[in-house]
Amino acid sequence: MSDRPHEAVVGEQYNPQAQAYLTSEVHANGEDLGRLARIVGARPQSRALDLGCGGGHVAFLLAPLVQNVAAYDLSDAMVAMVRSEAVRRGLGNLEARQGLAEQLPWSDATFDIVASRYSVHHWRDARAGLREARRVLKPGGLAVFIDVVAPGSPLLDTWLQSVELLRDPSHVRNYSVPEWLAMLRDAGLQVRERYGSKLRLEFSSWIKRMNTAEVHVQAIRSLQARASTEVAQHFAFESDGSFTVDTVLIRADG
Numbered sequence: 640m641s642d643r644p645h646e647a648v649v650g651e652q653y654n655p656q657a658q659a660y661l662t663s664e665v666h667a668n669g670e671d672l673g674r675l676a677r678i679v680g681a682r683p684q685s686r687a688l689d690l691g692c693g694g695g696h697v698a699f700l701l702a703p704l705v706q707n708v709a710a711y712d713l714s715d716a717m718v719a720m721v722r723s724e725a726v727r728r729g730l731g732n733l734e735a736r737q738g739l740a741e742q743l744p745w746s747d748a749t750f751d752i753v754a755s756r757y758s759v760h761h762w763r764d765a766r767a768g769l770r771e772a773r774r775v776l777k778p779g780g781l782a783v784f785i786d787v788v789a790p791g792s793p794l795l796d797t798w799l800q801s802v803e804l805l806r807d808p809s810h811v812r813n814y815s816v817p818e819w820l821a822m823l824r825d826a827g828l829q830v831r832e833r834y835g836s837k838l839r840l841e842f843s844s845w846i847k848r849m850n851t852a853e854v855h856v857q858a859i860r861s862l863q864a865r866a867s868t869e870v871a872q873h874f875a876f877e878s879d880g881s882f883t884v885d886t887v888l889i890r891a892d893g
Contacts, residue, residue, distance in 0.1 A: 645763045645809070646713060646739065671785050671888050672700055674834060675754065678783060678890055679704050685751035690772055691740055691758025695721035698733055705752065707732040713739060713761075740768035748777045756785040760803075760813050769826040776893040782828055785888045787838065789813045790873065798870050799884065802862060805855040806846060816887055828891040835887050842880030 675697065679687075685705045689698035692710035698721060701708045710721045710733060718737040725733040738744055740762050753772045762768045776782055789796045789812070796815070803810040814822070816833070823830055846856050863876055875883040 645811075669838075670836065671756070671886065672696065674888055675756075675783055675785070676700055676704070679752060679754075679781070682706075682751065686749065687752035687754065688745075688750045688772075688775065690743075690753055690755040690768075691761070692721055692735070693717055693756075693758060695724060695735070697754050697756050698735075699725070699728065699730065701752070701754065702730040702733045705732070707734070709733075709745075709750075710735040711738060711740075711743070712758075713737065741771060743771045743775050745775045747774055748780075749775045750780060751777055752781045752783075754783045754785075757787065759784065759786050761809055761811055763811065765811070765814065766822050766825060769822050769828070773826045773828050773893060776828075778893055780893040782823075782891040782893060783888065784819070784823075784891070786819075786886065787813045787884050788819065788835075788887045789815045790885060791815055791817075792869075792873075794867075795870060795873050798862070798866065798874070802859050805859050805862075806851050807849045813884075819887065819889060823889065823891055828893060830889060830891045832890040833887055835885060837883050838886045839875075839883045840881060842877075842882070845881075 679701060682705050687701045687705045687708040689695070689701065689708060689710045692698050692712045693714075694717065695710050698708050698710035702725070710718070710725075712718050712721070712735075715737045718735045721733075722735040725735065736744065740758070741764050753776045755772070759765050759768065772782060789799055799813055800810075803813060816835075820830055846859075860880055863871075863880060863882070866876070
């Protein structure tokens, strides 16, 4: 039996992979980053938080647009890498700190902008983390959340959660859009806009980025081979294992 808390599992998964997330095509690029930049615009007097920063791509995008930005992540290796990369890029207004999303170290109403991208599905308690995001956001501040979302169908939902967990044992849950809207409402955030899109996951880089155990890789491929037509069509399975998931960008106000 394991005696490790969930946070230790997250650290074990992501600390060795920090560099892979810095250079990941999926994380470093994407229309969602362009949309985020357009939503934020130039806000030279604002302070921003990249919550669950991972490879730091949101923080790197925001730094030229705002007065200063804090990159925050559970993985100390990710934090160290983002800090080093910020120096390399000459982003002197970027600080990086380590800690739990559910226990932010800042005072109430610290930030004008809170953004989180591809992170919430790893949080032990998403509702608590979103309440913390609202707490540190100034009244009327801007919040933007981007993540993979679960399909509405239980069949499709179960398949997605299964392959996510096989690939990465620190995975908690990809939430559906209705679940997202309910959690944001309960946190005291007012949803203003949302944009859905598709994200293709190239299989070999997807598993390599997380150093997925070969036995789990084979289990994922077995699930794909035995999936129903409905599942295969929804996720657009390809012969090499690549597939497509649903994502959402949600803009909300504090």
